[in-house]
Amino acid sequence: AQKITQTQPGMFVQEKEAVTLDCTYDTSDPSYGLFWYKQPSSGEMIFLIYQGSYDQQNATEGRYSLNFQKARKSANLVISASQLGDSAMYFCAMREGSQGAQKLVFGQGTRLTINP
């Protein structure tokens, strides 16, 4: 079963607009972490933001925020005031707290294109 689902293969947004990238997850573990990474065309994976399953507030990091809806099992990334440099692949990933489950499980990614 797919643990991380990103339903938007591609998105096109006008510069300076806000954009929401969707991510839903599936786990029965009460302790888990959700991560978003950005992969520009150069290939590196850049960590953006983290949300823990026990966190009471939505995570924010500069222009990035996470719309965390635990009951719906969704963790959408919101980028405010988009910039041309935001054009990249974005991956949602989950790490479960079960002993031995150390890996990150990634979604298929969303390719975001910012138009000038």
Add this chain to the structure above:
Amino acid sequence: DSGVTQTPKHLITATGQRVTLRCSPRSGDLSVYWYQQSLDQGLQFLIQYYNGEERAKGNILERFSAQQFPDLHSELNLSSLELGDSALYFCASSVSLAVQETQYFGPGTRLLVL
């Protein structure tokens, strides 16, 4: 710059050959992870080491092996290479095994098997 280094950046080799990918984690990080990114499989976890010991295995082929050395750098060995092994291989590191610990990724090694 994440602080994780990987060498080489690019590798072109032939089927049947063996290659070694090297990773140095961020200073202070004890845990190293290897991931493979391919067009058909996406990003997949291969194997994890913590302070020199193997801790978790994912979809790693028997032809692949890895180890973490006392200085905490890690190597991923890929042997009897096939065309389908062409991919971007990432190393990541984290301080500990806690679920909230961020894994920081290196720049990757792009492997092309001809």
